[in-house]
Amino acid sequence: MSDIVTFRGGRKQAARVVRTLIASLTGQAQSDAARGVFLAMGVAALSEIQGDFVKKARGGTGEDGVRWARLSPKTLAYSRRFGPGEKAQLKRDAGLGPANRFAPGGRASFESSISSTGAGSYQQNTGLLTASQMKRWRMIFATRLARFAATMPLGQAKGKAAAIAWTILKSEGAKTKLEVFGNRPHEPLRDTGVLLNSLSVGTWSGQSYTRPNMDGGERQIFELETNGVTVGTNVLYAATHNYGDAKRGIPARPFIPPPHRVPEVWLDRILAAGMRAVSTAIGQALARGSA
Numbered sequence: 001m002s003d004i005v006t007f008r009g010g011r012k013q014a015a016r017v018v019r020t021l022i023a024s025l026t027g028q029a030q031s032d033a034a035r036g037v038f039l040a041m042g043v044a045a046l047s048e049i050q051g052d053f054v055k056k057a058r059g060g061t062g063e064d065g066v067r068w069a070r071l072s073p074k075t076l077a078y079s080r081r082f083g084p085g086e087k088a089q090l091k092r093d094a095g096l097g098p099a100n101r102f103a104p105g106g107r108a109s110f111e112s113s114i115s116s117t118g119a120g121s122y123q124q125n126t127g128l129l130t131a132s133q134m135k136r137w138r139m140i141f142a143t144r145l146a147r148f149a150a151t152m153p154l155g156q157a158k159g160k161a162a163a164i165a166w167t168i169l170k171s172e173g174a175k176t177k178l179e180v181f182g183n184r185p186h187e188p189l190r191d192t193g194v195l196l197n198s199l200s201v202g203t204w205s206g207q208s209y210t211r212p213n214m215d216g217g218e219r220q221i222f223e224l225e226t227n228g229v230t231v232g233t234n235v236l237y238a239a240t241h242n243y244g245d246a247k248r249g250i251p252a253r254p255f256i257p258p259p260h261r262v263p264e265v266w267l268d269r270i271l272a273a274g275m276r277a278v279s280t281a282i283g284q285a286l287a288r289g290s291a
Contacts, residue, residue: 033281035224036206037274042222042229043209044273046201048266049231053196053255057187063263068189068253073182081191086184091128094180102134103127103177104141104162133174140165188253189241194219198233199255206280232256 052062061067071080091100103126129137141161148157166176189195194216202217203210211220221232233256244252257263 032207033278033284036281037277038224038229039204039207039209040277041270041274042224042231043201043204044270045229045231045266046199046222048263048269049256050196050200053189053199056253056255057190057196063265064254064257064261065263066254066257069251071186071188073178076184076186077177077181080186082181087181090180090184094175096128096175096180099130100128100175101126102129102131104134104137104165128175128177128180129169133169133172136172137165137169137174140168189255192216195233195235195238195241198235198238 048063052064056062056066056068059067059070091097127134141164144161144164145157148160152160166174170176192215197212197214197216198219200212200214200217200220202212202220202222209222211217211222216235219234221230221234223230240248240250241253242256243254244250
């Protein structure tokens with residue numbers, strides 16, 4: 001350790017100061033010195049969590065040896081939010097334009113309009129077909145459905161007719177959302193930024209810490225204990241993604257490792273931060289003692 005503490009005073013005086021600090025750090029007493037040390041270690045722990053989170057979201061391997069699963073093409077195409085202008089750019093990259101806006105399904109969604117009458121309105125499904133492609137899709141679908149419905153259950157007949165319609169349209173150049181949107185660049189768990197914000201370092205000075213002043217920052221856990229500090233997040237869906245949910249098909253994407261899996265390099269850097277704070281606390285205490 002490179003920090004050097006100097007003291008001009010008696011041996012007994014210095015020993016008393018050091019004993020007091022040790023008692024404070026081990027929970028036998030409380031002091032500003034211990035608070036500063038635990039704050040430093042908590043901030044260092046958050047810094048490690050935050051840095052590994054970003055690395056994993058970008059497709060890298062964390063220092064815990066974990067690499068996150070990427071989102072499925074289906075999720076990217078149909079469920080994940082689009083950033084400003086992202087959908088239009090992806091369409092342009094695929095050679096599509098404003099005319100490519102129709103999809104099978106007709107009036108499939110209902111939205112309530114805000115008006116004095118409280119009336120609602122149906123909205124046409126949006127897709128990537130032109131009006132002429134949509135017309136052809138419906139013609140193929142109707143023709144095949146009439147044929148298949150005579151020999152199989154209606155639901156099965158509709159599925160088979162739709163599949164054939166899409167096969168023909170795609171052979172003629174039509175594109176689906178899965179093709180255009182399913183491989184877009186993405187960073188898992190950074191859709192809204194709330195989760196990462198809750199694990200980011202806030203504002204810290206020697207004896208005080210303020211959670212991040214951004215959406216999700218209020219959900220951060222940063223609690224000083226008698227002999228340590230606890231950091232984490234209270235974001236509602238954090239545990240689901242950290243541990244995974246097999247029943248819902250959500251893979252684990254760990255960002256806070258269990259105690260036995262904390263990377264050694266994390267522990268080294270967190271300890272180093274704590275020791276720097278200890279050095280500062282000793283120096284300040286000795287300076288006061290010699291004054």
